[in-house]
Amino acid sequence: MKSGPVILWFRSDLRLEDNPALQAAVESRAPILPVFIWAPKEEGSWTPGGASRWWLHQSLRELSFSLEKKGAKLCLRRGKSREVLADLARETGARTVYWNRRYEPEIIRRDAAIKEGLRAEKIQAESFNSHLLFEPWELKTQAGEPYKVFTPFWKSCLSRPEPVAPKAAPAKLEGFSGGVPSLNLNDLELEPKIDWAKGMREAWRPGETGAQRELARFLEDAVPAYLEDRDKPACSGTSRLSPHLHFGEIGPRQIWHIVKQAAAHDRRSGGQRGAEGFLREVGWREFAYHLIYHFPHTIERPLRAEFERFPWKQDGQALKAWQKGLTGYPLVDAGMRELWTTGWMHNRVRMIVASFLVKDLLIPWQEGAKWFWDTLVDADLASNTLGWQWTAGCGADAAPYFRIFNPVSQGEKFDPGADYVRRWIPELAKLSDEWIHRPWEAPVESLKKAGVSLGKDYPAPLVDHAQARDLALRALDTIKKKA
């Protein structure tokens, strides 16, 4: 009788290239049984939101196609991960389980328990790193502490030996032929019951091939002007790789090596600096993982404890207006509508809408984090936590308290032709560049000509920004250490 298969447990690593667990399975020379287990309850209070589930569905379909082409069939299950793995081992005689690590606090706990449980049953369980350039526990300050400031963190990353070069996808796989029962993808019920995903289908192509294509597009078109264009929301100046990275359809090591290689041959002006600047952003992702690993409580609570005393407001109505893109500030609303429609928002606009929620409306950053969690296709606990705490000023290396974004001047600076605002706020499309970022100041004549009745076609501003700014500064005074 043939020996049992190696179980290859897919999680946030939905790719065949640069996949160390898959590589180890191939090298074991045993037949491979790839499995994905849908177990949302095990993710604590951060079970994947609607947009993430939509993406996951598409990505699993892609993964299952490409596995099948190589000769293996993806088994889908739901239930408790631990029990499913034990069941599969029993059903197939598998004595080995491989997977790639995740770093969310709840998941770390779960995986440790699973590893222990499997080993207690004499099943070999091994995990690998596919998700990060450097393991969070490998990086320490000279004092042996985790980093809390990005620049020295990234310097230390850059001074280390380079991450190993990624391995190509195996040419062929020996799939386990034992006939293992599997659910159908639809049985996981990841897709919405009411189809609201049209905008997402148009904006994205989930899966490993889509990820590679996006990276190629970025290298070809956007790298030299990256430092400039990444700030313009109307431009495809960013990599748009975040959802692919989150689901592991591409890994940071692949990006690192491809970008460096491309930069070495890039004669275009800005090519080098663009590449460096982009890798630095990948570094921020690493930093985010470093932080949730060492300070797991920050997924719910501020890193800087004095912010526990911040006089936040509970304002359900204002929160709703923000969520729906009806604050009366065109750039803020454009961003929130882009998010709702496509499951993604341009990075600069994320900072602007976040600053508005936290500093203009004084609504707790956790509310914003939750909304992003539910609506973003790239919702990632590490990056989401870092981003919101940074904006609120309560995190590591956070924005200084007096840094409050002005949605009007940000609009005029980064969306001067208002292409972005016009795309997402069609009711303002006919307003001139001069007034479109502040329609409440527009002369009656201009509004009329543009067919806008303020308060009817488009809301009057929810708050006065100058006033809101003063209030925020005063609120921040109340938590200052000491005079």
Next chain:
DNA sequence: TTTTGAGTTGTTCGA
């Protein structure tokens, strides 16, 4: 142990 220099992304005001 102490000291030193620095710290993603901004805004406003006054010269």
Next chain:
DNA sequence: GTCGAACAACTCAAA
């Protein structure tokens, strides 16, 4: 229109 300074004080990381 442009430019520099103030907006604070603190904490981090390395020397």
